[in-house]
Amino acid sequence: MIRSSVLIRSPWAMPAVIVGFCAALAAARADAQTAARGTTARGTPPAAPAAAGRADYRSQHFYVHTDISAAEAKDLLERLEYMLGLISVYWQKPASGIIEMYVVKDLAIWPAGSLPDEDGRLMIKAGGGLTISQVLGNTGKSTVYAKADHGTPQHEAVHAYCHQNFGTSGPTWYSEGMAEMGNYWRKNDAAVKIHEGIVAYIRKSEPKTLNEIVNGNEQTGDSWQNYAWRWALCHLLANNTNYAANFRPLGLGILNRKPVSFEQTYGAMADQISFEYVFFLKHLTNGYRADLCSWDWKRKFLAMAPGSSRVVRVMANKGWQPSGVLVKTDVEYEVNATGSWKLDPKVTKPLTADGDDAGEGKLVGVIFKDYQLSDEFEVGATTTLKPPSDGQLFLRMKSDWGSIGDNTGTIDVKIAVAK
Numbered sequence: 071m072i073r074s075s076v077l078i079r080s081p082w083a084m085p086a087v088i089v090g091f092c093a094a095l096a097a098a099r100a101d102a103q104t105a106a107r108g109t110t111a112r113g114t115p116p117a118a119p120a121a122a123g124r125a126d127y128r129s130q131h132f133y134v135h136t137d138i139s140a141a142e143a144k145d146l147l148e149r150l151e152y153m154l155g156l157i158s159v160y161w162q163k164p165a166s167g168i169i170e171m172y173v174v175k176d177l178a179i180w181p182a183g184s185l186p187d188e189d190g191r192l193m194i195k196a197g198g199g200l201t202i203s204q205v206l207g208n209t210g211k212s213t214v215y216a217k218a219d220h221g222t223p224q225h226e227a228v229h230a231y232c233h234q235n236f237g238t239s240g241p242t243w244y245s246e247g248m249a250e251m252g253n254y255w256r257k258n259d260a261a262v263k264i265h266e267g268i269v270a271y272i273r274k275s276e277p278k279t280l281n282e283i284v285n286g287n288e289q290t291g292d293s294w295q296n297y298a299w300r301w302a303l304c305h306l307l308a309n310n311t312n313y314a315a316n317f318r319p320l321g322l323g324i325l326n327r328k329p330v331s332f333e334q335t336y337g338a339m340a341d342q343i344s345f346e347y348v349f350f351l352k353h354l355t356n357g358y359r360a361d362l363c364s365w366d367w368k369r370k371f372l373a374m375a376p377g378s379s380r381v382v383r384v385m386a387n388k389g390w391q392p393s394g395v396l397v398k399t400d401v402e403y404e405v406n407a408t409g410s411w412k413l414d415p416k417v418t419k420p421l422t423a424d425g426d427d428a429g430e431g432k433l434v435g436v437i438f439k440d441y442q443l444s445d446e447f448e449v450g451a452t453t454t455l456k457p458p459s460d461g462q463l464f465l466r467m468k469s470d471w472g473s474i475g476d477n478t479g480t481i482d483v484k485i486a487v488a489k
């Protein structure tokens with residue numbers, strides 16, 4: 071087997087339980103014969119001989135050698151098949167071939183020779199995973215080595231699926247971002263659900279720019295922190311309604327080696343994406359719904375004439391919503407909000423735009439100008455609004471960003487220029 075480089079880095083100080091960093095190796099061959107030989111050699115390595123604590127398990131698409139318990143293996147195979155079903159639909163290609171995996175809990179019972187590749191052992195030892203693929207054209211044969219934690223086998227299985235079915239998993243930002251997403255993918259559920267350590271890391275960090283993520287000189291297996299940024303970008307693009315429609319075609323183009331690029335797809339929307347990306351990172355929390363918090367870039371905003379008024383409907387289960395009003399600091403606005411909403415459908419008592427005693431559920435506002443937001447300010451059911459700055463007025467129900475999805479109800483907000 072020819073391998074030009076081995077993308078393995080030293081283990082990091084951060085625990086791999088946060089995210090299984092990995093190295094995905096696609097050993098592309100220029101020479102078909104070499105590839106064929108390599109595939110034969112590696113295609114069906116002998117299963118580890120039955121040994122104490124180790125066993126082999128099969129499902130429709132996976133062949134797993136592992137030392138986890140039979141019950142754990144059953145659970146793992148179910149999760150892997152479930153995820154494979156989701157990503158096969160997403161990437162519009164049924165999984166072909168069997169993905170062979172070595173999922174290791176205790177390396178001590180895997181003697182020399184029991185793992186076909188020593189690099190796999192090194193990666194498991196470091197607490198991560200490795201996918202080694204023999205790629206020929208648009209197909210491949212992958213073997214996965216993974217620490218038996220919750221996320222790493224799933225992450226690696228995404229790489230393996232991509233390599234076996236497309237012969238590539240794309241550039242690092244996409245390959246690793248999507249593998250991390252696959253780790254967390256659930257059907258019909260767009261809510262963020264990631265390790266709290268990643269949430270905490272992202273929220274306290276200076277955001278990496280889109281350019282750094284997409285074009286940075288970064289490699290697979292570099293650090294779990296970089297994986298977090300890649301996940302964040304892919305999650306946002308896959309779920310935000312402004313970008314989702316173009317994200318899947320972009321990914322399919324990448325995997326099918328079409329002349330596509332991030333810049334080509336999103337270049338014209340760079341300012342909007344940057345704004346929403348930073349917003350997403352700032353408010354990231356488990357339960358966050360990038361789809362419900364998508365920014366409305368289409369709404370036209372107009373200044374209001376003296377004596378005029380308008381009514382805008384604000385939904386409880388969405389993020390910032392455009393009022394259509396271009397407010398000015400030297401104008402005062404009379405606001406009267408009617409209707410009711412709930413922070414939780416299980417709570418029977420609806421709230422007015424004044425919210426509850428703690429201020430939750432209150433109508434709040436923010437001013438958007440030049441891709442910057444003012445501080446959030448309270449509006450409530452009745453107020454005379456003195457805008458903190460000129461710009462576009464956005465409104466929402468004050469609610470934890472992680473639980474917007476279960477809010478119900480609407481408020482009609484009448485905005486009139488004060489006499």
Ligand SMILES: [Zn+2]
Nearest residue numbers: 092094246249
């Ligand atoms: Zn990976």
